[in-house]
Amino acid sequence: MDEVEVVVAHSERATLRVGDVFLKVDADQARIDAEVEAMGLVPVPTPRVLWREPPVLAIAAVPGTALGRLGEPSPASPAAWAAAGAAVRKLHDAPLPPRPGAAGRDPGAAGRDPGALAAELDAECELLVTTGVLPADLVARNRRVAQAAFRPWTPAFTHGDLQITHVFTEDDEVTGIIDWSEAGRGDPLYDLATLTLGHEERLGDLVTGYGTEGGVDLDLDVIRAWWSLRSLLVVRWLAGHGFDPFAPGCEVDVLRSRM
Template sequence: MDSIEVVIAHQERATLRVGDVFLKVDADQKRTDAEVAAMALAPLPTPEILWRRPPVLALAALPGVALGVLGEPSPASPAAWAAAGAAARTLHDTSLPPWPGRTVDDWASELDREYTWLITNAVLPTALVTRNRRVAEAALRPWTPAFIHGDFQLTHVFTDGDALTGVLDWSEAAPGDPMFDLATLTLGHEERLTDVLRGYGPGADPDMIRAWWSLRSLVVIRWLSENGFDPSAPGCEIDVLKAQL
């Protein structure tokens, strides 16, 4: 060990890597409580908890490498992406965690608020935002809740060759729409959707996945901009919205 790596840092939480140990510092201990509980229930490989001393949670590094990074081509094989889809299916088929998740009304309220902010502040062309809102609204329908990861992005899914080795960052896990996980995984990587669906098996709805691409991108732009991230970077959220046209 010759350095400390800042993996991510913003107003709510920070993650540091020290050798093979990840130190997660979270201002809201309820999120950490949820993460620890979700990892105990999840039927997937998760990081080993080394110790917890609030506000810090220490986790062992997972073997393998992440599927990729948003905005960059993924080096992972089609079989690795299919393995990620199969892992999502395994999670979605297990029993629900015993705490509530976000409802359709919660998502609708957030979409209304962020749509208004985007239009009022002329962050993006009105036609682009309005068109994506129409696409996004398809996701706001009754769904059968499943145990979802809640932040199943490709940087949280680790593989070694074609095999899944583990999934990170369970603080958003809760009952929810399983298509949200598949949309989060494939956001900005539409070319990998077929591989993911092959691993996931029957029951996936590509139209709902695309609706969640729009919804997730619209509601996160303000947060990303205020926390030091760039949603306009190539291949990221704003490009996802443009691709939906």
């Protein structure tokens, strides 16, 4: 009998693996609905849905290996990263989905109102300093860098939580992109920033595959702004849900690299 592996678990959702089957348990049925709908619309490889029995979604494992993990060097080749960039470009060029996206912790998931997001960021920065989580100069510097993300942009079909562990490749080809619960209309540069968070040295390979032509204004300063913005917003949440944003190469190191 296959063992049950806990992939991730916190108070909002949990993902278990049993053999080649992933069981996603989510208290918010809207996230599961959004995930299944998105996987049926996107022009990129996704996991196969096996069955649904709320609050559980069962999906098949995708072949290949993830591009890497946050806090560790990526073992994937430059060609694999370029292939990932080409797949993300295909997603961003797809027709806009009917849903605006899930309003989760990921700041770019729903293409959120810039004013509301800026207000949330300011409040979070104040808490990071007053509670002693991060030094004031580190927070202030990254808040200035993050400002570049607040600019006019054209919505695209975005994944919304495109972490490095969510893109799988094999033989330098993308075999699957997983975890679509935050998918919707959003800022395409947020996807590129999330995928390269903590792996700045891979941004060039990703951009090579993504390309510079088309409707997306590929501003690298905005991608760097999203690195700061996303990290500032999630540090306290991660620490409170069993994750370690202070681990080498993770969110706090991303903030320190902007200094």
